[in-house]
Amino acid sequence: MESRFLMTLQVEVVGPQRIGAVPHGTRVTAPIASGHFEGPRLRGKVLPGGGDWTLLRGDGVLELDLRITLETDDGALIHMTSFGLRHGPPEVIAALARGESVDPRRTTSGPRPASRPGTRSTPS
Numbered sequence: 084m085e086s087r088f089l090m091t092l093q094v095e096v097v098g099p100q101r102i103g104a105v106p107h108g109t110r111v112t113a114p115i116a117s118g119h120f121e122g123p124r125l126r127g128k129v130l131p132g133g134g135d136w137t138l139l140r141g142d143g144v145l146e147l148d149l150r151i152t153l154e155t156d157d158g159a160l161i162h163m164t165s166f167g168l169r170h171g172p173p174e175v176i177a178a179l180a181r182g183e184s185v186d187p188r189r190t191t192s193g194p195r196p197a198s199r200p201g202t203r204s205t206p207s
Contacts, residue, residue: 090122094129094151099181108140111181115151127155137179145169145176 095116102110113136118129133151140146146168153161169179171190178185 088122090120090125092118092120092129094118094133096135101181105138108138108146111137111139113137118151120153125155127153130154130160139176143170143173143176145179 095118096113097116098114100112100114102112104110112134115129115133115135116131120127120129130152133149136148136150138146138148147166149163149165149167151163153163155161169190170176175185175189
């Protein structure tokens with residue numbers, strides 16, 4: 084399988100919801116209010132209502148589970164999901180788990196997304 088650059092995605096997170104201790108770590112839900120994306124063949128906005136469900140595991144690894152709806156400039160809707168793992172210095176991972184922004188260079192390994200196919204619907 085060959086991969087190629089698709090887009091750059093930026094989202095606005097509002098009011099992280101600190102759920103707290105759960106059986107496998109500490110859970111925080113970060114609601115996505117808006118955003119935008121742009122690439123060589125795809126661009127548009129992020130619709131409100133998605134979120135990033137994070138789990139800070141006992142081994143210090145942060146699980147990221149992103150689910151959002153994209154609307155392309157031509158009005159098509161795309162459901163996007165992505166799961167990744169991030170690790171690094173404990174204070175950086177703890178800040179990410181709280182929903183805070185950090186310099187991505189502070190992690191020893193970036194997210195490892197395992198994107199699942201989305202669905203696309205075209206306007207009627």
